Amino acid sequence: MARRYDSSTTTFSPEGRLHQVEYAIEAINNAGTCVGILAKDGVVMASEKKVTSSLLAPAKSSEKTYKLCQHAACNVAGLTADANILIDQARLRAGRYAYQYCEAIPVEQLVEHVCNYKQAYTQYGGLRPFGVAFLFAGYDTHYGFQLYQSDPSGNYSGWKATVIGANNQAGKSFLKNEYGAKKEDEDEKMKGCEE
């Protein structure tokens, strides 16, 4: 029944859903897990690197972690090819902001820009959405250290701790119980998540 309304990204189903966006989010549930935790003095992110073949040349750079500017970085879960486009967009935006204002872009503005870019692919053009979820981590003088999560719909939110990719539900429940329980256990929490 959903079949009639799920091919076009720009059409709502009768139940008020955008199926292509939901399918894109599903695609990310098979991707390598990424965890992010906000601490008082910084943000920690860790990602699972999936080794698909022993024939693969050793990677010179990470396919999970990317620097966006001096004060912000992101971790990717999903289609790496799609992510590369969005990371270029983020880097351009950060650079252009610095060019215009001679100042570091506030982290939320950077996140919002990437998300607005993603949103366009759920509303215009008949192109499929990006199959990528991000964890953005950064620092600015307005809100200090911040952690954001975004998904193919173009929605984003700020988190104290969150997980994306495979087993993200289990990861989030674990963090819900453990985060803030004891002050010194950031490393323990990261290890727990990776398990």
Add this chain to the structure above:
Amino acid sequence: QTTQTTQTTHPHTTVILASDQTNARSILTYQTNLDKITELSSHSAMGISGPNADLVNFSEYISKNLALYELSNDGLKLSPHAQANFCRGELATALRKGPYQVNIMLGGYDTVKGEASLYWMDYLAALAKVNYGAQGYASSFCCRLWIGI
């Protein structure tokens, strides 16, 4: 014999902007109460001099764009440094198209850093951070007073 100069720098906390209120051209004085200082945010303002058309057009263009920034970003304010660089960028872009014939003194207080700053900007899109400065005829009088300050 060598002379040593020591300079202590401390953050400033106040900026003062002053301007005349004359709007005149050739033999006519149109107005004697023109406010040439434009508020950019709750903590910064810009004094502009130049032909009335450019003065008003440029000041409104900049102040409305900065107001849009605050509205778009949940009340976040741009620092005076960022405002000055934005302003200079607009002058620079227009320079080789249709220049704004305005000279500016931009002053403000950075609430994040807790310090005040003053910027000198001219119609050729030069920008300098200064502790004191003047544009227009005032500079002929004031600059002499400030020598050795």
